[in-house]
Amino acid sequence: MTRVNLLVDMARGKKTGGYQTLLPHKLKYVSTDDIRRLWRAIKKLEIRGAPAIGIAGAFGIVIGIKRSKARTSDKFFKELQNSSKYLGSSRPTAVNLFWALKRMEKVARDNRLKPVARIKNILLKEALKIIGEDMKSCRRMARFGSKLVRHGSRILTHCNAGGLATADYGTALGVLFESKRQGKSIKVYADETRPLLQGARLTTWELMREGIDTTLICDNMAASLMAKGKIDMIFVGADRIASNGDAANKIGTYSLAVLAKYHKIPFYVVAPLSTFDFNIKTGLEIPIEERSGNEVRGVLGKLIAPKNVKVYNPSFDVTPNRLITAIITEKGIFKRPYSNLTSNLTRLK
Ligand code: MRU
Numbered sequence: 001m002t003r004v005n006l007l008v009d010m011a012r013g014k015k016t017g018g019y020q021t022l023l024p025h026k027l028k029y030v031s032t033d034d035i036r037r038l039w040r041a042i043k044k045l046e047i048r049g050a051p052a053i054g055i056a057g058a059f060g061i062v063i064g065i066k067r068s069k070a071r072t073s074d075k076f077f078k079e080l081q082n083s084s085k086y087l088g089s090s091r092p093t094a095v096n097l098f099w100a101l102k103r104m105e106k107v108a109r110d111n112r113l114k115p116v117a118r119i120k121n122i123l124l125k126e127a128l129k130i131i132g133e134d135m136k137s138c139r140r141m142a143r144f145g146s147k148l149v150r151h152g153s154r155i156l157t158h159c160n161a162g163g164l165a166t167a168d169y170g171t172a173l174g175v176l177f178e179s180k181r182q183g184k185s186i187k188v189y190a191d192e193t194r195p196l197l198q199g200a201r202l203t204t205w206e207l208m209r210e211g212i213d214t215t216l217i218c219d220n221m222a223a224s225l226m227a228k229g230k231i232d233m234i235f236v237g238a239d240r241i242a243s244n245g246d247a248a249n250k251i252g253t254y255s256l257a258v259l260a261k262y263h264k265i266p267f268y269v270v271a272p273l274s275t276f277d278f279n280i281k282t283g284l285e286i287p288i289e290e291r292s293g294n295e296v297r298g299v300l301g302k303l304i305a306p307k308n309v310k311v312y313n314p315s316f317d318v319t320p321n322r323l324i325t326a327i328i329t330e331k332g333i334f335k336r337p338y339s340n341l342t343s344n345l346t347r348l349k
Pocket of ligand 1: 045048049050051094158159160161162165166170171172198236237238241249250253313
């Protein structure tokens with residue numbers, strides 16, 4: 001099993017290509033054992049969402065060294081490091097990718113005295129282990145988070161933090177699926193999430209498949225809903241959380257958090273430990289991906305703005321810790337202030 005099955009719905013050959021453009025209307029699985037194809041899948045958001053990118057990175061290492069003919073461990077390690085560096089150059093913000101790559105490198109190093117064929121096998125097992133752990137984390141986060149949801153809660157979410165972004169049923173969306181499973185009747189508003197519309201295309205699709213009452217809104221409608229008292233709580237995922245609790249997530253998350261503070265609405269971030277970057281102190285150190293201006297000039301590949309208009313297209317923003325009511329992890333719920341977040345989380349690891 002050294003091919004990677006990707007839940008991607010490519011618009012192959014079309015100019016629009018990438019970022020799951022066929023969903024929600026068409027579902028297609030693509031299988032590959034080509035590391036360059038996998039890199040492209042991450043870059044173009046065919047595989048997207050922080051935990052899913054991490055898992056893709058781990059399997060990227062497996063397929064990267066699959067055909068290695070190296071006989072010496074020195075040569076093998078050079079090849080492995082090249083694969084890791086290459087995969088790490090795909091997208092900079094979600095720390096799960098770098099977490100998985102480092103973990104794979106460490107496992108290989110810890111087993112360096114073993115024959116190369118054996119190390120390859122150990123790496124495959126580690127990648128499968130990462131999937132298994134992410135599945136368990138999703139379920140645990142969902143159970144913890146669902147304690148915050150009441151019967152009749154009206155919930156807002158942004159981007160897609162569901163099954164398409166993880167190995168199981170998601171982070172923020174996992175909380176909603178679990179609440180539904182417990183019999184709570186909830187109403188969910190999904191931001192469409194410009195520019196690539198993960199909310200409109202993916203989140204609504206996932207929620208509706210589970211029979212959850214789902215309403216799609218444009219990003220600029222959230223404030224008015226809050227002002228009308230129609231939102232009780234907000235759940236979002238994260239791509240990288242700094243030691244002080246500052247959290248990077250899809251662009252537009254920060255503005256929701258500011259609005260939530262003004263309207264006194266609890267704002268929750270749901271993320272596994274693999275999304276925490278304990279090497280950085282604050283969100284200021286989080287690298288923010290900037291993507292092609294064409295994503296903003298158009299909608300899913302169709303040009304809507306003057307083709308040479310200047311564009312600013314950061315893919316993520318950072319929500320300061322003071323705007324986050326609580327962070328829900330597989331280890332439990334951590335509430336503001338986050339002064340002991342690192343020690344609490346590392347102690348629980
Ligand atoms: O650019 P994307 O679609 O990869 O961004 C994804 C997000 O921002 C998600 O909210 C985040 O990764 C959490 S996924 C469980």
